Amino acid sequence: MPETQRSSHFGFRFVTPLALGSTLNPVNSTMISTALAPIAVAFSASVAQKGWLIAGLYLTSAIAQPTMGRLADLFGPRRVYLISLALVAIAGIVGALAPSLAVLVLSRVLLGVGTSGAYPSAMRIFRSQGDRHGMAPPRVAMGALSFAGIATTAFGPLLGGLLTGSFGWHAIFTINVPLAFLTACLVTLWVPKDDPRTASFSRLVQEVDLPGVALFSVALILLMTFLMNLDHPLWWTLPASAAFWIGVVIHSLKRSQPFVDVRMLAKNLPLTITYLRIMLFLMISYCVLYGFAQWLESSAHYSASAAGLITLPMSILAGICSLLAARTKGLKLPFVTSAVGGLIGCACLTFIHGDSPIWFVAAAAMFFGIPMGMTSTATQTAIYVQAPAAKIGTAAGLQRTFAYVGAIFAASLLGIVFGHKPSDSGIHALAIVMGCVSAFLLIFTFFDWTLPKGSLE
Template identity: 60%
Template sequence: MSPAADGHAVAGKPFGVRFVLPIALGSCLNPINSTMIATALVPIATEFHAGVAQTGWLIAALYLCCAVAQPTLGRIADLVGARRVYLVSLVLVMIAGIAGRIAPSLGWLVGVRVLLGIGTSGAYPSAMRLFRERADATGSPPPRTAMGVLSLMGVATSAVGPVLGGVLTGMFGWHAIFTVNVPLALVTFVLVFAWLPKDAPRHARRSLWRELDLPGIALFSGALLALMVFLLDIDHPQWLALPIAALLGALLAWHSLRRADPFIDLRMLGRHLPLSVTYLRAALAFTVVYCIFYGFAQWVEGAGGYSAAQAGIATVPLSILAGVASIAGARTRGLRGPFLLAFGCSVVGGIALLSIHAASPLWLMAAAVALFGVPQGLVSVTTQAAVYVQAPAGQMGTASGLQRTFSYVGAMAATVVIGLCYGHRPTDQGLHTLALVMAAVSGLLLVATIFDRTLPRADELSTSHP
């Protein structure tokens, strides 16, 4: 797109279809890869003779990688341009899709998930940066509707992920959940290249590598990895991993406070308490969301004896509610109400899961889990709106990446909770224990949100960020 053509588009309709569609499509790649694998975990475990803890690395590897890659690529987008980061990340997704098709071992597959994590991490922080640049250039208020479309696409694909994963696995085998990334990323690449305006030239004062804070990235990655090594094999704990994680975390804090522009900006988080609270809320809320994504499908297949496709079908009502909730959340002016509704539904959903068991009919299982679609749809879009208002304008890419980082911390926590509740295999008792944990966390979030005074008011969401 030429600068003249883009200028005309900005003057006419800054957030039209040609601008929003390529952004929304790419932002679907991460959530759909996060959830498609839910119904394929049992077939993969069977083929590679792996247990719950081993296949848990297929989940944790992607989120561990995303937790690091999202703020890193967000920082790069702030520095060198969001469109450039976006295009490179789509190429990585295509490569991962091909590599997943030929995976000969579980270890190879974990590596593919790492590459997918890096590739799919570029879209969301790039999208938020592009939204911010366009809004600032036109003097527009926060593009709540456009961001709602972004969130709706992400939530919808997250919700449909288990269904799609189940159908693909049932028809073509589990390899298909990786191969499908190739056409999805290719179509998105073409649209981004054709429709999104080129980035402005970069005027660097120093090298990109110095600005990225590689020591900070390494310390953060090492601390998370050491913690996950301990937590994902809690039955045979690697005790040495705990002090290593603590040491690396302490070094990260020391390093971050000494550096002017660190990877994890603790000073920014300290100065912007509302943003820090938003991140913490996201981590806890997504722990509950991902417990359902992975825990429910594994239980339906492992304890209920249903196929991957049937397990996916059982999530259809949840998916429908998630889509409806996401649309409603994008049209809501305030934030407190959507959060309260989300956490209230999570509490009721956790109680509903206590009423089902392995011999229950599939329709009853689907009904029991359906209410979790409401937090899935509302939490994402509402958190996104909060971050847009609370984050510093010049650090929007980094702040948006950190939002996803805390969400992925929740996803990794969910894999640990599932492992602790299920043990070696999913059982009714394990599901009921998981339900109680989810209900307790949701109840805590509900009470905390009632008394939270850091949430932006409705009028703050309808004006431009200072």
């Protein structure tokens, strides 16, 4: 059956609420990039303190995504989706009224929990419908999901800049309330209801693996604390984090359904490599989204609105590339093309300065739209074919966990290269680091034997 006919089971009405809900995390992740400067002024925050607004969301999402994915597998994706949307609305209200940076970080943490239910729930629904109809991976439908996420990721700085310039930085939190309400209405009307399920609190505790979540959370928090304070290293956090990571592994090996399934990662090498690859690609993307925006406002002295507009070519290219990746028959080409795009972008960044022509500044960032657009769609397809069918929700959530760890690394790297304030030398150093990572991804992916060969149609 042709791909377009197979995807008819995932019609517009069905895909739209899933795609809209999946945009909530990307748009909230990147809208704040152009608001970091005015937030810093409002609360007298340093670069490192601003970093907690970035890392706090991703830390929470890294923990919540697999948890929400497991809940979607167990109790129904539609139910989990609607609960998540309610949390998004509450987080929007808290953020809009935040009287301090600490409360603002708290709202981002709550937002991370709420937005974490959308993507694994959507993947669970896709897989259930695909298995029901005996379909191959619905790449067009997943391409629409990816396009929505990528478009909002890439257009986030533009939207954030316009909202901040017109209504102040509070607007980037307030906008979540109507978005969550609209998505909840569409999900209620258009997404098929879950099968009737009953579950006790004891089963919830047993299946979700709360001890595993706690171990993973402490290990990641300690690691992030070390990375976010590299200018004054808290050395004790490094061995403490290592001890908890060992605890995560030991606990995982003893439990039949662990939060982080170490056995699955060890046995399923293709899936593990997919996770590590998206972590590195997303580290590059978030370095650009946050670092480039801060440099534009602090070093090149553009307004928040202008900074958002300068990223428009990157946003457009990202959207185009996400659609192109959905039409490719294999996986290697999108990943290799993404690495090449990253290399070209890094080369361009090494030549920009605060007084560079605006067209050159926009062109330098534009090439990063290639990895932003292509890696998401290709990774979704890789997860679909590599993960066990019964654990697709959990696997999709774990994919986002690795992506958010990449974002945390990006926030830490920005703190190192920018110091107290973004500068030309800082953006050049950032370009060199990202260029080395892009080169590694290009060479490794080109020779990666774990990627499926041939067409996935």
